[in-house]
Amino acid sequence: MPSKPLSIGPHTVTPPVVLAPMAGITNAPFRTLCREFSGGKGLFVSEMITTRALVERNEKTMQLIHFDATEKPRSIQLYGVDPATVGKAVRMIAEEDLADHIDLNFGCPVPKVTRKGGGSALPYKRHLLRAILKEAVAGAGALPVTMKMRKGIDDDHITFLDAGRIAVEEGVTAIALHGRTAAQHYGGTADWDAIARLKEHVPEIPVLGNGDIWSAADALRMMDETGCDGVVVGRGCLGRPWLFGDLVAAFEGTGAPAAPTLREVSGVMLRHATLLGEWIGDEARGVIDFRKHVAWYLKGFAVGSEMRKRLAVTSSLAELEDGLGELDLDQPWPVGADGPRGRTSGNNRVVLPDGWLKDPYDCAGVSEDAELDTSGG
Numbered sequence: 001m002p003s004k005p006l007s008i009g010p011h012t013v014t015p016p017v018v019l020a021p022m023a024g025i026t027n028a029p030f031r032t033l034c035r036e037f038s039g040g041k042g043l044f045v046s047e048m049i050t051t052r053a054l055v056e057r058n059e060k061t062m063q064l065i066h067f068d069a070t071e072k073p074r075s076i077q078l079y080g081v082d083p084a085t086v087g088k089a090v091r092m093i094a095e096e097d098l099a100d101h102i103d104l105n106f107g108c109p110v111p112k113v114t115r116k117g118g119g120s121a122l123p124y125k126r127h128l129l130r131a132i133l134k135e136a137v138a139g140a141g142a143l144p145v146t147m148k149m150r151k152g153i154d155d156d157h158i159t160f161l162d163a164g165r166i167a168v169e170e171g172v173t174a175i176a177l178h179g180r181t182a183a184q185h186y187g188g189t190a191d192w193d194a195i196a197r198l199k200e201h202v203p204e205i206p207v208l209g210n211g212d213i214w215s216a217a218d219a220l221r222m223m224d225e226t227g228c229d230g231v232v233v234g235r236g237c238l239g240r241p242w243l244f245g246d247l248v249a250a251f252e253g254t255g256a257p258a259a260p261t262l263r264e265v266s267g268v269m270l271r272h273a274t275l276l277g278e279w280i281g282d283e284a285r286g287v288i289d290f291r292k293h294v295a296w297y298l299k300g301f302a303v304g305s306e307m308r309k310r311l312a313v314t315s316s317l318a319e320l321e322d323g324l325g326e327l328d329l330d331q332p333w334p335v336g337a338d339g340p341r342g343r344t345s346g347n348n349r350v351v352l353p354d355g356w357l358k359d360p361y362d363c364a365g366v367s368e369d370a371e372l373d374t375s376g377g
Contacts, residue, residue, distance in 0.1 A: 006206055006230040008043065008101055009144025009173050011073045015251030016230030017042040017219065017244065018176070019237065020210060021077040021103070021148075024292070028068055029275035033268065034237065035071070038244035043075060048105050051080035051089035065098055073100035077148070079108065080132065081118045087135030094141045102140055104132070106149040106163070109182040111351040120150045120182035121352055123163040128363040133170035144173040148210070148232070151194050153350050154183035157357060160194060164202040176208040176232045182350045186235065196226040208232050215338045216243070216250035238341045239296025241268065259333030262301050266324040269297050273320055284315050296341055300334030303327060 006016035019026060019034055024047065031044040046064060053061040067074040076099040080086035086104075093099050106129070108119030123129050136145050147167055152158035160177055167175055177198050179190035190211025199207040206229035209222045219231045237243045245257055260268070272293060277286025294312045303311075307323065314320040 004229070006043075006174075006208075008073075008146060008206070010142075011043075011101060011144065013043045013230065015041060015248055016208070016223075017247045017251070018208060018230060018232045019044040019244070020176075020232045020234035021045045021047050021105070022234055023047050025238070027064065027276075027279065028066060028071075029272060029279050030241065031071065032068060032275055033241035033272055034244045037242045038248050040070070041248050042244055043073070043101075044071065045075040045077050045101075045103055048077050048079045048108065049089075051078050051082075051085045054078070054089045055085060055092060067099070075099060075101040075103060077103040077105050078136075079105040079113070079118060081116060081122065081128075083128070083131040083135040086132050087139045090136045090139035090143075090145070094139060094143050100143065102136065102143055102145050103176075104136060104145065104147040106147055107176075107178050109150065109185050109348070109350070114182060115351040115353065117353050117356060121153060121350065121356065123149055123159040124153055124157055124356070124360055125363050126162060126166060127361050129163060130166050130170060131363075133167060133172055137171040145171070146174040146176065147172055148176040148178070150178045151181045151191060153352070153357075154181050160198055161201050164198050164207075168202050168204050172205065174206040174208060174229075175202065176210050178232075179209070179211040183348055185348050192222055192226050195222070195228050199227050199229075206230060210234065212340075214340060216246040216256065219247055220250055235341050239293055239299060240341075241272075261329065261333065262327060262331040263329035265297055265301075266327065266329060269293070269324065270317065270321055273317060277317070283317060287314055287316055287320055290320075299341065300337030301327075301331055302334075 004016065006013040019031065026045065026047045034044055049061055049064060065076055076093060078086065078089055080089065090102055093102060105119060106123050113119035114121040149160060149163055151160045164175055177195050179192055179194045192209065195207065195209040208230040209226055209228040210232035213219050213222060213231055213233050214236045222228065222231055233243065242260060249256055273287050273290040276289050277283040280286045280289065291312050295308065298308060311320065311323045314323060
């Protein structure tokens with residue numbers, strides 16, 4: 001399947017593949033790994049940044065928005081509930097040249113976000129969504145503004161078509177749709193038909209599909225079945241940054257790279273942990289932060305439970321390297337390891353502000369304290 005370039009404002013993304021923002025995952029080290037495997041092709045978005053924390057120049061947040069000199073375009077995803085604060089954050093990014101592209105988060109389903117009316121809860125309030133988009137686009141100047149969202153809160157409160165039309169009217173450059181509701185979290189099967197419906201509903205701008213892309217073949221199939229203009233890959237690359245190399249090869253028709261052996265996987269693991277330590281400025285903290293990735297990298301390989309536990313509590317690169325060295329590193333890539341990864345829970349009750357669902361237009365009750373004061377989640 002020949003790839004068509006994806007236009008995000010002045011930026012051409014080819015092949016049309018985007019790394020989804022994931023809290024605690026898509027920091028600078030992980031983006032570096034993904035870019036290396038893709039040969040620098042594609043678009044790699046930062047983890048979620050809270051607008052209030054950015055405006056207040058929170059120390060952790062300022063580290064999270066640091067980009068490597070080789071990252072072009074630089075993409076930041078913002079979370080916000082207050083239009084004025086979102087506007088200030090976007091203007092700060094534009095005026096201080098902190099990024100080349102701004103994505104707005106209207107898809108996060110976690111309770112600490114939705115209980116304040118943010119993330120996937122927000123598009124239900126049509127006027128609030130419009131106000132935020134208006135402020136963001138006005139403040140961004142020449143920078144393109146995109147948005148990522150879900151189908152809605154639950155099956156009784158579907159919002160994606162209304163939200164898509166509002167986005168077009170307010171000058172948003174592109175929309176990414178995760179084909180699940182907030183109630184589904186990451187359970188069940190993503191509704192790719194919804195992505196096709198959104199593409200038909202807003203033909204004026206690019207629509208990107210997200211959900212259940214576990215392999216390069218899935219990405220091609222999504223584009224073929226939905227007519228979407230690009231794909232956003234999230235959980236499918238957990239413990240598999242080389243998936244972006246597979247995606248580039250699939251879109252360019254150059255043939256799939258050989259699946260890695262455990263020896264090659266262990267090398268990527270060590271590099272990932274090393275990059276984290278360099279980024280944080282402390283080897284031990286970098287290795288500790290890497291612990292959550294261990295199970296994803298080793299999924300499907302014949303590694304005993306005790307060794308898995310041992311590798312998941314390492315505190316130094318030497319300790320991690322020693323443990324990996326004791327494995328049978330000649331193991332080939334396991335059959336079936338390309339399937340679902342990460343969280344799969346579904347059918348959750350969505351935690352919302354009191355009275356949130358009474359009126360889809362009334363924005364009363366959304367106050368300044370709805371803004372989280374920290375980033376990365």
